[in-house]
Amino acid sequence: MEEKEQRIRACSYCGSTRIEPKILFGGPMAQLDHKDGKYWCLDCGKESVPLDFHSSYEVQDFRESAESQTQDLPVEDFLRVPIVPLNTGPLFRMGPMELPIGKVARVVNVNWNENRLEPLEFSVPFLDYWRAVSGKRYNAREMFLMDLSGMNDGKPNFMALKKLIKHRYEMWLDIGIRDVQDLFDSFAMDISWAVAGTLSCPSTKLFEEIFDLSDRCVPCIYIDREVRWDRSDAGPTDLGRLVRFLFDTGFERLAIIDLPRLGKREGYSEHLVDYLEGYEGEILIGGGVRETDFETLQERGFKGALVDPFTPVIESIIEEPEDAEPTEDSMPSSDYSERRMPEALPHH
Incomplete structure (x- = not known):
């Protein structure tokens, strides 16, 4: 036995x-x-x-x-969270690796093709991107990892994620949560915030179940003219209706990502920001957001910004990295061997 x-x-x-x-x-x-x-x-x-x-x-x-x-860190009123899309799918097909996972896993820019987030050809090693956004020049304290394999195909690469996630940072992770077990699996990665996105969500009931289970989960509404779900009948397509539902459920914070703008690095949608301004609750805006947008978004009452991948600022740091070699704490962990916006939006 x-x-x-x-x-x-x-x-x-x-x-x-x-x-x-x-x-x-x-x-x-x-x-x-x-x-x-x-x-x-x-x-x-x-x-x-x-x-x-x-x-x-x-x-x-x-x-x-x-x-x-939980150590005493200054509380930031406005969150600046770089989006880090990971193309982990190819790692499934690779055999034993001699190089550290941080040099093999790739950060990619993405393009919304009306149905899924497609990785673009250009990419850099995760370690290079990590150094850029976590170093002294950019100094990001939080990062939003998107596992594209999990989000698109329901096949998150847990082995790679476990080795890439660092404990000293506030790590957000979207693996494409489709049920409660996916929530448990997310927290098994030792993250700070699990992201539950509408792109993979089968129904609004899942959001209610998640809220009952954890206060460390952030709903993420992905929009392309309307709310995009795993399937068309999963929930309301009206943005305002879903925002009210999530806040009424009890969530204090949520993210909204404008899919057609994501990865374009051309700034946020003024129409979207005008529409969302005034909601009582913490909202982070993503999709085209650059560092030059921070001040305006903060002045207009938003909790934070989800920064586009490969903004000009981040690209410049990647191309001209800081002189100092990364410390052990800045290296990805390898301790674990296993394991368009709508033309018009309804008023609220």
Whole structure:
């Protein structure tokens, strides 16, 4: 008989193993029928769906990561989050690699082709892009990783992502969440924010389920004249209606990406910004956004900007990198061996 693999279950916030199942009472068989998968942490007091680890070493590593993310850092009123599209699909077909994953994985620009985000031919190694946006000249504290294989085809490359994600930064990740298990898989990558995008979402019910499970998930509304979903009947195509639904569900923050502008580096849609101005809630705008747009977006009340890949500023840093060699902390981790806008939008 095969020996069953032992798992260590720990709090997804602080890494404590002192957790207890949360049971919702009120039904005829409350102890059986009313478990929602959440646990209470006896140390930090928060409730969440716990993470499973294979060893005490992994638990300790996660704890140290959680502690580093909660250190006293200046709170930024306006978030500047570079979008980093990763073309991880080709890595599935590669055998054992002698080079570090950061030199093999490629950051690409993207083009929306009315149905999916296609990687363009031009690309740079992830390590080069990472150095550019995380170095002293650009100094990004947060990064939005798009796993195109996961978003387009439902095949995220977890092995590559696990090695690329760094704990010292606020990492956003869109792997193409299609169900609750994908949410769990996202957090298993040790990220700060899981991104649940409409491009892969099968229904609005998934957003409600995600909100009940975690407060570290950001809904991302992808639009091309209207909201774009995994399928046409998955949810409302009216942008304002979906924004209100998500805020009414309880989300405090959401992202909106203008797909036809994404990767063009020509600035955000004035029409979109005019339409969204005044909503009560944190909204980040993406799609064509450049560094020169930050001040205006902040003045107009938006929480932040999702910066286009390969803006002229980022390209210039990649072409003329900083003299200093990257430290160990700036290198992608390899500790784990496995594991057009509408012509008119309705008023709100």
